[in-house]
Amino acid sequence: MDSYTLQAVQSGLAVYHAMQAEIDVLEQSAHHAVKLSKEFEILQTIRGIEKILGLTIMLETGDIHRFASAGKFASYCRCVDSLRTSNGKKKGSGNVKAGNSYLSWAFSEASHFAVRYEALAQRFYERKKARTNGIIAIRAIARKLARASWMMLKHQ
Numbered sequence: 001m002d003s004y005t006l007q008a009v010q011s012g013l014a015v016y017h018a019m020q021a022e023i024d025v026l027e028q029s030a031h032h033a034v035k036l037s038k039e040f041e042i043l044q045t046i047r048g049i050e051k052i053l054g055l056t057i058m059l060e061t062g063d064i065h066r067f068a069s070a071g072k073f074a075s076y077c078r079c080v081d082s083l084r085t086s087n088g089k090k091k092g093s094g095n096v097k098a099g100n101s102y103l104s105w106a107f108s109e110a111s112h113f114a115v116r117y118e119a120l121a122q123r124f125y126e127r128k129k130a131r132t133n134g135i136i137a138i139r140a141i142a143r144k145l146a147r148a149s150w151m152m153l154k155h156q
Contacts, residue, residue, distance in 0.1 A: 030055055039064070042152050046145065047121070048114035049106075056106040057149060064154050070147040078104035079143040103146075111141035 001009075031051060034040045043054040067073040074080050078099040114121040121141055128137035 027052065034058060038156065039153055042156065043149060046110070046148060046152070047118045048110035048112075048145065049149075050113075053106045053110050056102055060100055060102045060106070061153075064150065067150060067154075070150040073150040074143050074146040076100055076103065077107055077142075077146045079107055079139060079146045104142075107142040107146050107149075108138060110145050111138050114141055114145065 076099045115125045
């Protein structure tokens, strides 16, 4: 490796370490701000939801009582299709941008972790994937996690 490449790699690593240190400080301050929150502790009991995803879900959701049902919450989390059909015919293209994109991301990440580490989620994923495809199966697990989160937070 020539000296210029080595210098570029070293400066890239220095930037990476500086950014990682800042991220760690921000994560710690956010974690301390909500550490005692009962909702945060409840969310962390769900397999696949760790510190950052729990913080994201809790802070982006706000008051869980504003959602009348688990389905409404899952819809807000963009975990439900925005299809409108009648008599087998498609009515419009739906509103695919409705809801919270951060919650959509958080539940998708949590579903990937759940498939990796939870046997029940993995079995459901394999069954769903055999009938459709992997993306639809992950979104189905994300919907289940969103509904479970609503139930746990609403009925503590």
